[in-house]
Amino acid sequence: MTLLLTIVIFGVYSAALLAIGAVGFTLQFGVTNVLNLAFGSVITASIFAEYGLTRHSTNIWLAMAVGAASGALLSLFLGQVVIAAFIRRGATGFGIAMVTIALSLMIQFSLEAIQGPYIFAFAASSPSTMDIGGVILSTGQLTTIIVAVAAMAGVHLLLRATRLGLAMRATAADTSLTRGCGVSPARTRAVAWLVSGALCGLCGVLLGLGEGSFSATTGSDFFITVAAAAVLGGIGKPYGAMLGALIVGITSQAAAAVISPSYKTIAAWAILILVLLLRPQGILAEFASERELVA
Amino acid sequence: MSAGQVYYLSGLAILLGINLIAIWGLNLQFGLAGINNFAYIVFQAAGGYAAALFALKPARAYGGFETYVGGFSLPFPLPLIAAAVAGGLLAVPVGLIAIRRLRADYQAMALLVLSLIATGLANAQTGLVNGPTGLALIPQPLAGTLKLSPLGYNWFFLGLTALCCAGAWWVARGISRSPFGRLLRAVRESESAVAALGRSPDRLRMLVLITGGTLAGLSGGLLVEYVTAWGPSSWLYPETFLFFTALIVGGRGNLAGAALGAFLVPILIVEASRHLPAFGYPGLIDSLDWVAIGAVLLVFLWFRPNGLLPERKRVLGGPPGPAASPAPPSPLGRWRTGAR
Numbered sequence: 001m002t003l004l005l006t007i008v009i010f011g012v013y014s015a016a017l018l019a020i021g022a023v024g025f026t027l028q029f030g031v032t033n034v035l036n037l038a039f040g041s042v043i044t045a046s047i048f049a050e051y052g053l054t055r056h057s058t059n060i061w062l063a064m065a066v067g068a069a070s071g072a073l074l075s076l077f078l079g080q081v082v083i084a085a086f087i088r089r090g091a092t093g094f095g096i097a098m099v100t101i102a103l104s105l106m107i108q109f110s111l112e113a114i115q116g117p118y119i120f121a122f123a124a125s126s127p128s129t130m131d132i133g134g135v136i137l138s139t140g141q142l143t144t145i146i147v148a149v150a151a152m153a154g155v156h157l158l159l160r161a162t163r164l165g166l167a168m169r170a171t172a173a174d175t176s177l178t179r180g181c182g183v184s185p186a187r188t189r190a191v192a193w194l195v196s197g198a199l200c201g202l203c204g205v206l207l208g209l210g211e212g213s214f215s216a217t218t219g220s221d222f223f224i225t226v227a228a229a230a231v232l233g234g235i236g237k238p239y240g241a242m243l244g245a246l247i248v249g250i251t252s253q254a255a256a257a258v259i260s261p262s263y264k265t266i267a268a269w270a271i272l273i274l275v276l277l278l279r280p281q282g283i284l285a286e287f288a289s290e291r292e293l294v295a
Numbered sequence: 296m297s298a299g300q301v302y303y304l305s306g307l308a309i310l311l312g313i314n315l316i317a318i319w320g321l322n323l324q325f326g327l328a329g330i331n332n333f334a335y336i337v338f339q340a341a342g343g344y345a346a347a348l349f350a351l352k353p354a355r356a357y358g359g360f361e362t363y364v365g366g367f368s369l370p371f372p373l374p375l376i377a378a379a380v381a382g383g384l385l386a387v388p389v390g391l392i393a394i395r396r397l398r399a400d401y402q403a404m405a406l407l408v409l410s411l412i413a414t415g416l417a418n419a420q421t422g423l424v425n426g427p428t429g430l431a432l433i434p435q436p437l438a439g440t441l442k443l444s445p446l447g448y449n450w451f452f453l454g455l456t457a458l459c460c461a462g463a464w465w466v467a468r469g470i471s472r473s474p475f476g477r478l479l480r481a482v483r484e485s486e487s488a489v490a491a492l493g494r495s496p497d498r499l500r501m502l503v504l505i506t507g508g509t510l511a512g513l514s515g516g517l518l519v520e521y522v523t524a525w526g527p528s529s530w531l532y533p534e535t536f537l538f539f540t541a542l543i544v545g546g547r548g549n550l551a552g553a554a555l556g557a558f559l560v561p562i563l564i565v566e567a568s569r570h571l572p573a574f575g576y577p578g579l580i581d582s583l584d585w586v587a588i589g590a591v592l593l594v595f596l597w598f599r600p601n602g603l604l605p606e607r608k609r610v611l612g613g614p615p616g617p618a619a620s621p622a623p624p625s626p627l628g629r630w631r632t633g634a635r
Contacts (some may be wrong), residue, residue, distance in 0.1 A: 105589030
């Protein structure tokens with residue numbers, strides 16, 4: 001019984017962390033139609049930026065704000081400057097995927113060069129804990145869950161209650177029709193890159209906090225799990241990503257508890273492959289149509 | 296030239312040969328058929344492990360120094376053949392998972408995840424291939440019978456690599472010029488046209504995945520027999536992008552272009568930096584190598600997406616003429632001149 005409770009509670013914690021990243025990834029993909037394989041590097045870069053800028057302040061709220069701001073700026077630069085330039089030059093889907101790979105290699109290994117042979121410690125100020133039915137949860141983990149719920153509510157409000165959110169949903173559904181209605185796609189896309197990057201940075205800071213340390217590969221390893229959640233929920237669909245994060249989070253915790261902790265991420269990644277094998281028609285509808293790339 | 300320099304250069308030539316085989320294999324899959332195989336390094340890894348497990352003695356012979364399955368202690372050339380077969384066999388499950396009607400970038404991501412899962416499994420299953428530490432003490436082909444000096448053995452291995460290279464070149468060139476090769480290009484350019492002509496694009500993709508995988512396996516087998524050690528850190532997923540960068544720089548779909556890329560990227564960029572005066576901490580130059588590779592990839596995607604030696608446009612019913620028509624469209628994009 002305690003095992004089940006442990007799986008559920010830590011599963012919800014993993015899901016909270018994943019959901020922040022997955023919603024950011026999927027939102028940007030839906031609006032811009034760019035498969036951003038540099039997403040993981042932006043996560044890592046945000047942690048490094050936060051650590052460098054505040055000299056690792058123990059104030060978690062400041063850390064999250066700085067992380068989110070640096071993630072948003074980097075994401076905006078990559079999306080609206082670099083990737084947009086390649087799209088204007090005529091690159092198609094796979095070419096852009098290669099561009100994001102190149103960017104990802106450059107960012108990740110620049111950070112590795114900065115990091116050197118060290119692993120940075122990243123700890124919360126108050127390592128107090130909370131007992132839920134025999135399961136010990138740290139305040140950092142509890143904060144992560146609360147922040148994730150707040151971020152999801154924020155994304156929900158942005159998409160449903162503002163004209164900007166309406167424009168984003170419309171661009172995701174049909175870019176040319178939306179442009180025909182007089183909505184500027186450039187502004188919508190800029191907002192998508194910004195919001196996605198901010199969620200990236202938030203996710204990075206909370207991830208570093210949860211792991212207690214970080215290195216240059218922290219984000220790229222985590223990104224694959226984020227992508228699994230986004231694909232499971234139907235990529236481009238923010239609400240699907242939240243559900244996908246919950247399923248991936250609980251499954252990976254179950255794999256860690258039942259099989260072995262080293263299978264935690266492997267199980268999450270295997271879900272992505274399973275979705276592909278078992279429900280190709282489910283994601284086919286989303287992927288069969290080559291939507292136009294515009295910038 | 297001193298003996299040390301000769302030894303170093305012969306080793307470099309062996310590495311170039313091994314990379315050539317791997318890049319020609321990727322050229323079949325990505326250059327000809329347009330399969331974005333982001334799990335390519337796993338095929339090389341499978342070949343490496345197969346060669347190692349066929350050449351090593353059973354694990355208990357080393358007194359618990361490492362743990363692995365197999366260890367058949369077979370003589371040359373059986374481990375190399377096993378390596379090629381392993382690469383080809385691996386293509387079957389990978390193909391069954393990845394060859395689906397998906398967007399190209401999405402398929403590429405699925406393959407990338409397969410690559411990460413493979414690394415994760417090799418690390419987690421410590422009894423399989425000795426976990427994160429990897430395999431060591433792998434016997435070199437005929438090292439016991441030939442009893443050569445280190446330099447002499449390097450020359451022997453270079454000859455062996457050249458032989459394998461010639462075989463790989465013969466296979467790659469044969470496929471490229473055959474009706475099968477034309478079908479593969481057709482799959483890349485227009486899948487529906489191939490299907491309309493009564494050929495199955497998926498079957499063609501599977502065949503080329505197996506052929507390319509065999510070459511990758513062979514290159515992995517040679518690499519492992521040369522360096523005598525192999526572990527999960529030798530085939531992390533960025534290595535796949537080293538091969539992709541080489542192909543994009545040299546010119547995908549063109550054997551000579553692929554060869555040029557094999558010389559410029561894995562040999563020139565990676566090796567040249569070793570001769571820089573040492574600075575910073577150990578490993579800094581390795582990190583900067585990868586930054587340089589990312590930058591080179593970006594620069595080529597911008598200025599020369601078809602590579603230094605672009606694929607020649609082939610015209611039916613006449614000798615291929617470079618001036619006959621404009622260059623074929625790149626799978627990386629429709630490259631327009633000027634802004635929209």
